[in-house]
Amino acid sequence: MQTDLFTVSKLFTERLFRIPDYQRGYAWREKQLKDYWNDLEQLEDKSHYLGVLTLEDVPEEVVKEWKDDKWIIDSKGYTPFYIVDGQQRLTTTIILIQAITEVIKEGEKINYTSKCEIKRRFLWDSKDDGISRSYIFGYEKDNPSYEFLKTKIFNESSDVSFPSQDTIYTNNLSFAKEFFLKKIVDLDIRSLEEIYKKVTQQLLFNIYAISREIDVFVAFETMNNRGKPLSHLELLKNRLIYLSTKFQVEDYEKDNLRAVVNESWKNIYHYLGKNKDNPLDDDFFLRNHFLLYFGKSLTDEDDPDYRGYLRMRRSYAHDYKDYLLENHFTTRNIEGVGKSEGKAIKTKDIYDYSKSLKDSVEIWYQILNPSDSTFSRVEKEWLDKINRLGIEFVAPLIMVFYQKVRKNALKIEFLKALEKLIFLNELVRYRHYMTFDPVLFLEMSSKLSSGKSSAEDIVKELTVAFESGRDSKEIWKIIQAEFIRSGYYGWRGIRYFLYEYDLNLKSQSKTQREKIDWDVYIDTPEDYHTVEHIYPQRARRECWTKLYAAYTNKERSVLRHSLGNLVPLSRPKNSSFSNKCFQDKVGDISTKVGFRYGSYAENEIATYEKWGAVEILQRGVSLLDFMDDRWSLKIGDRGKKVKMLGLEFVEEKEGITKKRRK
Structure with missing residues (x-):
């Protein structure tokens, strides 16, 4: 040495x-x-x-x-x-x-x-x-x-x-x-x-x-x-090459197996790094493929070694690596410990597993990068939505579904049902109040992978889960209470909702120009923002104080963070912009800065002459109308929507009667 x-x-x-x-x-x-x-x-x-x-x-x-x-x-x-x-x-x-x-x-x-x-x-x-x-x-x-x-x-x-x-x-x-x-x-x-x-x-x-x-x-x-630290995918490659040297087979068999492992990992890392601006995480892919490949074993009630994985414990995200590196791909499973039970690993097991990883990674890449995929236009559109909304919990289910299903119509029906269920869950702020347990998706993935559920069964199960949550009075009480207590600005789904609203306005316009770049929209520099309080959080100018003089400090705070007072910006603006008077925010021809030159939602705001409590209330109800229609939520009539906004006090102070309300 x-x-x-x-x-x-x-x-x-x-x-x-x-x-x-x-x-x-x-x-x-x-x-x-x-x-x-x-x-x-x-x-x-x-x-x-x-x-x-x-x-x-x-x-x-x-x-x-x-x-x-x-x-x-x-x-x-x-x-x-x-x-x-x-x-x-x-x-x-x-x-x-x-x-x-x-x-x-x-x-x-x-x-x-x-x-x-x-x-x-x-x-x-x-x-x-x-x-x-x-x-x-x-x-x-x-x-x-x-x-x-x-x-x-x-x-x-x-x-x-x-x-x-x-x-x-x-x-x-x-x-x-x-x-x-x-x-x-x-x-x-x-x-x-x-x-x-x-x-x-x-x-x-x-x-x-x-x-x-x-x-x-x-x-x-x-x-x-x-x-x-090495990722578990990197450790797994080393382990499989190591195991290839331990089999009691001809050298050419060992060499071929080693070549297959190398070729598979070459392909895997090609697709994980294909989008240079957003490379995919090694272990996120590995643990989701785990559900696809071992789905049948995970649902085998007769196998005590796998029963713990069948339960899909919340620690699943950590368990998969122990299963692969500590329980399954080990030398003891080659050298005789498992042979008496007929579970010893053979060269074909490593070959099949490596090939499955290689064959799966391209679909995985396309699911997470729909714009660079071979999917239909409508599939791309809905996969984009799910990626924006949050794909982590549902990624294993999408991966299995896309491996199993070829019919575009069925895949589109599945994606729509999935997006609706995820959005409903986003309305609930805290995980212990969720309309369903995220482990539900893991169980669905395992059942679909093992053949215990069909693709049609999965779509039906997603629909039933959505309708059960949507029709629950208890869930809506929780949603309403949380929005009244904390406002809409802090809602984790606010950016996605406002983005979808802007897309809806775009579909009604004469132009199809994209005005909001999602990646910029969700990743803004310090002291900038992409969701604007139209009535400012620091409304110290006379143009605002006079307009809201009839409201208490608490009521003004509710109005500022209310849904109708929030608008998605086409590009990040410095926080100082937020404190300007309404007409200054709207902008004019000379400056070419302001709502009239921004997103479709900003353009809509620019049509208002003033921005007071009544406008916030009216726009809030309109946005809930859109939410109701877009996600089939059945929130209720205008009165229930005003209540969900927590703005009954505006109707009282502004003298809005039930007749005028209608």
Whole structure:
């Protein structure tokens, strides 16, 4: 075991580094990169310890297949190593060195070293300056990051005819390179030399050469719990590759199984990272696929090992990983413990499971990114709505439904029923008052997956759950009481509701232009807002105080947070906008700022001459009329809606009689 400290420069002396297939890809994002850069900036004359770099000798039978590297190993005496732990830090260091070579001008040297010399030392070397390249650091060839690192990070040409495949990990590689280029592109030569010196001479690794007696797969799971934790999907890949080596089968069977696992994970990470602006969470996919794949087992009453999962406990989100990594995909299930009961894992079990993950991830991606899907226009529309409303509880059910059902009409009926039920639940502020238990969706998923319920049964069950909640007087008492007590502004469903109202106004307009960007609408910077109080929260100007002089402080507070006083903005506005007088908020031709130039709902507000308590009441009733019609809620007549708004006092003070009300 070697325990000396090595600078990066010494580390890259007659060594080749490869990231093996059981390793995850490059996982560092902005936080880790900022920490790394801050450590560099704070270095002066001292060194900085980056940690242990755990290496494994590459077996000779594997090295024989590395045709591109044979010359540098045989002629220059380079020793090839697998990186078991420390690849994130080492990859980051190499990306920074590459970025430095890109900002060095032609013919320029830093620390008396040319760009070509830096590349030969840390990135690649060539045989007799020919076309052959041996990469000093990189991935194994079947890893999608191999071609990406070579072509997109090192800017080298590729010999393959197909483009590199993007994944979450390749996106992270690009992000890291862009991050460092922004940091160094404007540095003068002296500052650049200082950075290069720090990276190559002052960053220290402690090398630990792992012995053959230690199981490298087990070491990987243990060591990689440091730093940025491995996801369970990443751990599972390592586990399945590990199990592939334990079967008592021919070597070609083991190799084929390992290749299937690698190919499946390559596909999985391609789709999880396909939307670069919104990459999908590893474990969110894994635990939802779990319901799809193990649905039949989960509903098997005769199997005591699975009975706890059948109950779909509230800890389900944590249980799935224990089941996969502690109960199911384990060496004891291969080595004989379960064989007497006929439950031993076979090569086909891992093959089928890996293929199922691979086949499911594309549908999963499309469910969460409907605009980039092959679904029909109407399906996209309703999936968009469910994604906006909140898909977490219902994702497993949608995934199973889309795996099982081909008829568009039935899928649309299912999505509509699901959206209505979720919205009804959003009207209830607190989870213990919910119109149904979220575990209901997990049970539905399991029954549909196992064949104990048909797709038609699921749609009927969703409809019955909705109608039961909608027709419950007790539920409506709770909803009304909570809105009167806390107002509508704090309702978690307010943005979705107002957005849907704006879409309704758009459908009635002469234009089909989108005026609200949902992603901007729900993610606003500090001191800005996208839901506006028309009658301001801080209404200190005379234009407001005179108009609401007849109302008490408590009544004014109710009016401010009432449904009719809230409008969705087409773009975030500074909080100072909210305090202006009504006519200033409406805007004029000279400024081209205000409600008349905003969302469809803002345009509607701009048609009012003034904005007093009566207008808030009237618009509130109108919005509840829309809610009633859009979600088939049966709230009741106008009187019940005024009561639900908590604005009976406005009718009394403004002398609105029952006759005028009608």
